[in-house]
Amino acid sequence: MGYATLLVERRGEVDWVTMNRPDRLNALDDAMIADLSDYFDAIAKDRACRVIVLKGAGRAFCAGLDLAAMRGSGERDTIDRLAHQRGIAEIVMKMRYCPQPVISLIHGPACGGGFAMALASDIRIAGESARMNAAFIRIGLSACDIGVSYFLPRLVGTSVAAELMLTGDFILADRALATGLVSRVVADDAMEEAAAPLIDAMLTTAPLGLRLTKECLRMSIDAPSLEAAVAMEDRNQILCASGPDFNEAIAAFFEKRRPDYSKKGAQT
Numbered sequence: 001m002g003y004a005t006l007l008v009e010r011r012g013e014v015d016w017v018t019m020n021r022p023d024r025l026n027a028l029d030d031a032m033i034a035d036l037s038d039y040f041d042a043i044a045k046d047r048a049c050r051v052i053v054l055k056g057a058g059r060a061f062c063a064g065l066d067l068a069a070m071r072g073s074g075e076r077d078t079i080d081r082l083a084h085q086r087g088i089a090e091i092v093m094k095m096r097y098c099p100q101p102v103i104s105l106i107h108g109p110a111c112g113g114g115f116a117m118a119l120a121s122d123i124r125i126a127g128e129s130a131r132m133n134a135a136f137i138r139i140g141l142s143a144c145d146i147g148v149s150y151f152l153p154r155l156v157g158t159s160v161a162a163e164l165m166l167t168g169d170f171i172l173a174d175r176a177l178a179t180g181l182v183s184r185v186v187a188d189d190a191m192e193e194a195a196a197p198l199i200d201a202m203l204t205t206a207p208l209g210l211r212l213t214k215e216c217l218r219m220s221i222d223a224p225s226l227e228a229a230v231a232m233e234d235r236n237q238i239l240c241a242s243g244p245d246f247n248e249a250i251a252a253f254f255e256k257r258r259p260d261y262s263k264k265g266a267q268t
Contacts, residue, residue, distance in 0.1 A: 022058025027066035040094035064112025092120035099211040116146035127188035206245035
């Protein structure tokens with residue numbers, strides 16, 4: 001995949017995606033917005049990729065919208081502004097809807113849109129330098145932007161979310177860990193190492209089971225009842241048990257070996 005602002009490296013069944021505008025702290029300009037949108041569109045159909053790791057080049061994860069680039073892009077009328085806004089927001093929606101788990105490795109600033117992408121990820125590992133905030137409210141806008149008002153209270157609770165969103169204050173790595181915003185904090189140069197066992201564990205799962213787990217977890221958060229969540233779980237278990245990967249997983253369990261889902265008859 002050739003992108004102007006992203007580096008995409010396929011390592012086995014894992015895509016390592018690096019936002020690559022280090023001179024601008026990986027801030028979102030129109031080119032990066034288009035590249036991220038195109039990438040998550042395409043990867044949703046790529047069955048060879050099972051896990052995505054998202055990170056930033058240089059000193060930051062992503063410092064949010066590139067305000068200088070936006071000011072230099074000319075005047076937009078209301079319809080164009082709405083279309084541009086929706087184009088940014090659709091990135092996090094595509095991250096949630098793609099079947100691959102997304103692991104974000106967050107170091108340095110993760111502000112505004114960068115914060116939103118971190119929140120939209122399935123797993124967040126923070127470097128010790130990570131500092132995240134809903135920067136929108138500090139530039140004359142609402143902090144309710146790009147899915148932040150949806151994701152943040154579900155991750156940290158309404159009180160902490162209200163504090164962070166009404167003030168635009170930064171949350172640093174230690175507090176992010178304490179509130180459950182990230183799953184672990186490590187040295188900046190140890191983030192890939194910290195992600196490795198998680199990735200390896202995911203790759204030992206059946207491809208269909210991993211995809212359906214992400215989907216069911218996302219939908220169960222908003223399920224109207226226990227019965228609705230259980231009905232989806234029941235459907236997923238029967239789908240998984242009806243495929244050849246289930247037989248391979250059971251065989252690997254009894255033979256005390258790693259499953260090989262590339263075997264003939266196994267789903268990919």
